Amino acid sequence: xxxxxxxxxxxxxxxxxxxxxxxxxxxxxxxxxxxxxxxxxxxxxxxxxxxxxxxxxxxxxxxxxxxxxxxxxxxxxxxxxxxxxxxxxxxxxxxxxxxxxxxxxxxxxxxxxxxxxxxxxxxxxxxxxxxxxxxxxxxxxxxxxxxxxxxxxxxxxxxxxxxxxxxxxxxxxxxxxxxxxxxxxxxxxxxxxxxxxxxxxxxxxxxxxxxxxxxxxxxxxxxxxxxxxxxxxxxxxxxxxxxxxxxxxxxxxxxxxxxxxxxxxxxxxxxxxxxxxxxxxxxxxxxxxxxxxxxxxxxxxxxxxxxxxxxxxxxxxxxxxxxxxxxxxxxxxxxxxxxxxxxxxxxxxxxxxxxxxxxxxxxxxxxxxxxxxxxxxxxxxxxxxxxxxxxxxxxx
Ligand code: DGT
Ligand code: MG
Numbered sequence: 596x597x598x599x600x601x602x603x604x605x606x607x608x609x610x611x612x613x614x615x616x617x618x619x620x621x622x623x624x625x626x627x628x629x630x631x632x633x634x635x636x637x638x639x640x641x642x643x644x645x646x647x648x649x650x651x652x653x654x655x656x657x658x659x660x661x662x663x664x665x666x667x668x669x670x671x672x673x674x675x676x677x678x679x680x681x682x683x684x685x686x687x688x689x690x691x692x693x694x695x696x697x698x699x700x701x702x703x704x705x706x707x708x709x710x711x712x713x714x715x716x717x718x719x720x721x722x723x724x725x726x727x728x729x730x731x732x733x734x735x736x737x738x739x740x741x742x743x744x745x746x747x748x749x750x751x752x753x754x755x756x757x758x759x760x761x762x763x764x765x766x767x768x769x770x771x772x773x774x775x776x777x778x779x780x781x782x783x784x785x786x787x788x789x790x791x792x793x794x795x796x797x798x799x800x801x802x803x804x805x806x807x808x809x810x811x812x813x814x815x816x817x818x819x820x821x822x823x824x825x826x827x828x829x830x831x832x833x834x835x836x837x838x839x840x841x842x843x844x845x846x847x848x849x850x851x852x853x854x855x856x857x858x859x860x861x862x863x864x865x866x867x868x869x870x871x872x873x874x875x876x877x878x879x880x881x882x883x884x885x886x887x888x889x890x891x892x893x894x895x896x897x898x899x900x901x902x903x904x905x906x907x908x909x910x911x912x913x914x915x916x917x918x919x920x921x922x923x924x925x926x927x928x929x930x931x932x933x934x935x936x937x938x939x940x941x942x943x944x945x946x947x948x949x950x951x952x953x954x955x956x957x958x959x960x961x962x963x964x965x966x967x968x969x970x971x972x973x974x975x976x977x978x979x980x981x982x983x984x985x986x987x988x989x990x991x
Contacts, residue, residue, distance in 0.1 A: 602667050607657050609672045610948075611650070611940035611991035612981055614657045618793060618990050621661045626652040628681055628691035635697050638706040640717040649936045651678035653991040662686065705729035711756045713831075713862065713913065714744030744860075747831035751862055754911025758796040766869045767800050767914055770828055771819075775804055778818040782806045787931040788915075793987040799913035800863075803931055805924045816857040816918050823861075830911055832861040856927065856955070859916040866909045923956045925969045930955030937989040945979055953979070 608614055620626060633648035650673040655662065665683055668674055674682070681691045697703050708730060709720035728734050731752065741749065748755060764786065772784045785791075788801030804819070806812045816834055823829050835858050919927035930938060945953040951967075952959040958967045958978055969975045976983045 602664050603660060604667050604669065605658050605660075605662075605671060607654055607671060610944045611653045611657075611937050612944050612979075612984065614653075614991065615984060615988035616653065616657050616937075616991040617988055620656050622655040622658055624690070625662060625682055625685050626655050628685055628694040629655070629678060631694045631698060632681065632691075634707075635703055638703065638710060638717050638720070640721065646936075646939070647673075647675055648678060651675065653936050653940075655682075656991060701729065709734070712745055712752060713748030713755050714742060715748065744831065744833060747862055751830055751911035755862065755913055757910070759798070759800055759912050761790060761795050763865060763870050763910075763912060764790045764797065764800045767863055767865060767912060768802070770823070770863075770869070771802050771804075771914075771916065774819050774822045774826075774828075775815070778822050779806060779811065779815055781808070782812065782815065785928065787917075787928065788933055791932050791986045792934065792990050794990075799915055801915045801931055802917070803924070803927055804916060804918045805921050805927075807921055809921050812918050812920055816859055816916065819916065820859055820861075828863055830862040830864045832859055834859045857918040861914045861916065863912045863914045864909050865912050870910070922968075925971050925975055926953075926957055927955050929972045929975055932986050932989060934989060934991050937984075937991045940991065941979070944981065949979055951979065 629648045629652035633645045633652065636642070636645035636648060654671055654673050662668065662682070663686070665679070665686065668679070668682070681693060684691045684693070702724065705724050706717065706720050709715055709723055709728070710717060712731075712734075723729075723734065723737075723739070726737075728737050728739070731749065734749070768784065768786055775782045775784050783805055785803045785805075786801070787803050788799070789797040790800065804812070804815065806815070820829070820832055820834055824832070917927065917931060929941075942953050945951040945958070950961045952961065953975075958969065958975060959965070960967055967978045969978060973983050
């Protein structure tokens with residue numbers, strides 16, 4: 596037991612975008628419990644409660660040392676009564692009884708299984724549960740009509756719910772790069788999402804595509820998708836068109852955070868040999884990187900989980916593609932790198948502290964009634980009066 600008087604009292608700024616949050620987490624037991632409760636709130640379609648738990652977890656992720664006593668947390672932001680109760684329970688007993696009982700509840704398990712189907716959200720899952728459907732087996736047997744996304748989600752359930760490794764993300768990056776430069780030479784592909792923040796695994800792979808000449812990116816997505824489809828890389832895809840420039844009020848103040856880029860939600864078919872071999876020049880010449888990539892790619896899951904099933908020479912991977920004009924690229928890059936909470940906090944900071952509106956397209960200054968241009972993420976942070984935070988420190 597550490598003497599309370601000796602224990603360090605922590606201090607962190609209010610907004611996650613003012614903090615540097617690396618992947619090194621000294622309070623994983625606490626943040627796992629709070630994240631589980633956040634996930635449960637989101638699965639129950641109670642986003643407000645979800646955000647409160649996410650904010651509390653993010654504060655603990657930013658601490659330089661493990662928390663040993665509640666008094667160290669005095670004065671910290673975003674720690675509500677409920678979160679503090681959870682923290683106290685973990686500090687006193689080693690685990691959170693609320694998180695543990697939630698994890699074991701039939702409802703949580705059912706919601707998690709059903710929303711694990713690509714194309715199924717909390718509302719659909721809750722509706723199914725009300726109609727006695729708690730498992731994939733029951734769903735299949737029920738004869739409920741599924742839309743195209745859900746059908747694909749059910750068919751590729753195991754692949755879509757298996758973590759994607761960095762090696763697999765790089766292999767898909769190569770395929771996307773080949774597709775994009777085949778249909779539009781000079782176009783550029785950037786890996787965004789969690790992998791850009793340095794995560795070693797992810798639930799999907801996110802890419803941002805642009806062209807250095809404004810306007811050349813128009814109509815690019817259907818061509819990329821056709822190319823990928825013709826090569827047999829897509830198990831499912833749905834493309835939504837850019838409506839930002841077409842909206843009636845023109846490129847006026849973006850009304851919501853809703854993304855209006857050309858976007859493709861897809862499920863990729865990634866062959867075993869592609870997963871094993873990363874053909875990027877830098878990995879080919881760098882023995883160490885390639886060795887690590889191969890280890891990741893043929894690691895535990897395939898051999899073990901598919902041992903008693905029909906072995907597949909490929910796996911399914913969720914991939915998101917977004918096309919942005921170069922004039923909005925910096926905003927899109929910032930908006931698609933995450934984490935989700937970091938993004939939310941950036942927008943909250945912009946609105947409450949700066950009277951500005953930030954989206955993945957633009958930054959609007961409500962006081963000056965004008966857009967603030969930026970060609971880099973650094974410029975956007977500067978407009979917002981924030982110290983620049985690199986992607987690897989946006990893991991809030
Ligand atoms: P993951 O994939 O679970 O390992 O983790 P992330 O951080 O890659 O999360 P993901 O893939 O859900 O989203 C990546 C980032 O893209 C996320 O931080 C926020 C952003 N994002 C996702 N969906 C949308 C959207 O519909 N609109 C906008 N503007 N941004 C989005
Ligand atoms: Mg992602």
